[in-house]
Amino acid sequence: MSSIPDELHYTKEHEWVAGVDDGLTLTVGITAYAAEALGDVVYVQITPEPGAAITAGEAVGEVESTKSVSDIYAPVSGEVVEVNAAVVDDPSLVNNDPYGEGWLFRVRLEGDADDLLSAEEYTALTSGES
Amino acid sequence: MSRPTPLRGVHEALGATLTDFAGWLMPLRYGSESVEHNAVRQAAGLFDLSHMGEIFVTGPQAGEALDHALVGHLSALEPGRARYTMIVNARGGVLDDLIVYRLAPEEFMVVANASNYPAVAAELTERAEAFDAAVDDRSDRYALVAVQGPRSQEILAALTDADLPGLKYYAGLPATVAGRPALIARTGYTGEDGFELFVDAADAEPLWAALTEAGEPYGLRPAGLSARDTLRLEAGMPLYGNELSADLTPFDAGLGRVVRFDKPGDFVGRSALEPLKDLPPSRRLVGLVATGRRVPRHGYPVVAAGGAVVGEVTSGAPSQSLGRPVAMAYVDTAYVGGDRAEDLSVDIRGSHEPVEVVDLPFYRRNK
Structure with a gap:
């Protein structure tokens, strides 16, 4: 079983979101479950630059592995404040440390984050898929 | 439902990510596919290829039947040797690419791709009708395990008395491996030296276990289909369904050399292919x-x-x-x-x- 930290929030597209409960700047990455399903990640691209506005549900980048390519979606609406240059440079961080060094971008929340899943809900989602 | 190979339990115990491939439940990777790929380039990898088909063509005219059914000149193949060849339709379109082993003067084994072998067996049966030869699809009875990489020979040598240094590329040898009968073939799909071991399905698990143990000091790793695909791609080897299809002739694929117009007799596809050879x-x-x-x-x-x-x-x-x-x-x-x-x-x-x-x-x- 891949780890699903309790303190994070999640999306159906297998992204995690940190900081929902304690601030306006959220950190986004992809889950260990998704990283395992993808296999070795070889390319990460986040299209919007810092300062750009994004809308929940829109494709904001892609993550490419040996066998496949997947879109990354904005989990919430807001303004991108930072893109993780380290993960763009070394995409294997997504596999090696998906909830840490492998984070993808930070976004300043505009509106709410009510549609995100809890760890419990995400656990149910992934156990249904496997 | 995907069909499991005789090694499914082994793959599950190793924590493999399993995937459907041509109707078979196959290991995609066991951990990192890059690590598996590099193990094959630098040491050795262990593959389950039991989804491949083994079709036997036997009898006094087995060679002639294959000359007619395939584009290669198989009756000229020495016993103990193997050849890369193709089966085409009447229009010259590739139905599958194959490796044919001549096991004995009157016994050939045709190894076909998982997605195609039922159709290949049916075609061979039909095309062999006029010959004194029998076609028997024994795919269900066989498991195929491959050891690929520069350390392969050392690993396999620990489990067999067979003359491995004397076994040439594209040759096969009946032998005993880890106490079980096996056809050892020096063939592969990775661009490295290596062996493919055809064994009774019931022997697959003990053979895998013996190879795993013998390979441990050499850095042998189990490797899945993902690594197999990147290895063959780097080696420039075609994959049926990607580089090859019924819409393409061997000439389209740059593999016209496998078509042997100089062999005796007619063969399926000859009249369609002949005008293409100098085009x-x-x-x-x-x-x-x-x-x-x-x-x-x-x-x-x-x-x-x-x-x-x-x-x-x-x-x-x-x-x-x-x-x-x-x-x-x-x-x-x-x-x-x-x-x-x-x-x-x-x-x-x-x-x-x-x-x-x-x-x-x-x-x-x-x-």
Whole structure:
């Protein structure tokens, strides 16, 4: 079983979101479950630059592995404040440390984050898929 | 429902990610596919290829039957040797690419791809009707385990008395491996030295266990289909369904050398293929190396400087050996012919990413 930290929030597209409960700047990455399903990640691209506005549900980048390519979606609406240059440079961080060094971008929340899943809900989602 | 191989339990115990491939439940990878790929290049990898088909053609006219049924000259094959060949339809379209082993003067084993072997067995049965030869699909009875990589011979030598140094590339030898009967073949699909072991399905698990143990000091790792695909891609080897299909002839694929017009008798596809042999092809299978990090994948268009579509990618993946993405593609010869260096790109989901055209293979081992 891949780890699903309790303190994070999640999306159906297998992204995690940190900081929902304690601030306006959220950190986004992809889950260990998704990283395992993808296999070795070889390319990460986040299209919007810092300062750009994004809308929940829109494709904001892609993550490419040996066998496949997947879109990354904005989990919430807001303004991108930072893109993780380290993960763009070394995409294997997504596999090696998906909830840490492998984070993808930070976004300043505009509106709410009510549609995100809890760890419990995400656990149910992934156990249904496997 | 995907069909499991005799080694399913082993794959599950190893924590493999399993995937459906041609109706079979196969290990895609056991951990990191890059680690598995590199293990095969630098040490050795262990593969379950039990999804492949083994079709036996036996009898006094087995060789003649295969000469008629396939594009190669199999009756001329020495017992103990193997040949890469193809079966085509009457229009010359490739139905499958095959390795044929001559096990004895009147006994051949045709190894066909998982997705095609039921159709290949049916075609062979029909095409052999006029000959004194029997066609028997024994795929269900066989497991196929491959050991591939520079340390393969040392690993296998620990489990058999067979003369491995004397076994040539594309040769096969009946032997005993880990106390069980096996056909040892020096063949593979990785671009490395290695062996394929055809054994009774019931012997697959103990053989796998023995190879795992013997390979441990040499860095042998189980390797899945993902690594197999990137290894064969680097080695420039075609995959049926990607580089080969019933819509393409062996000449289209740049593999016209497998068609043996000089053999005696007629063969299925001869009249369709004969006019093509001296015709310059309109497209050529080439290697592409991406300049950036995005991967050209199967089906992506190849575009010229002006934006015109001049080809299509058949296979693509990040290459461990080159450190950049590589691909095979059919490209109009006008854009890859001679010493014309055209600026080609691949349309990767809407953006044109530059590629260099290179000769295949991308990777060649040091002998």
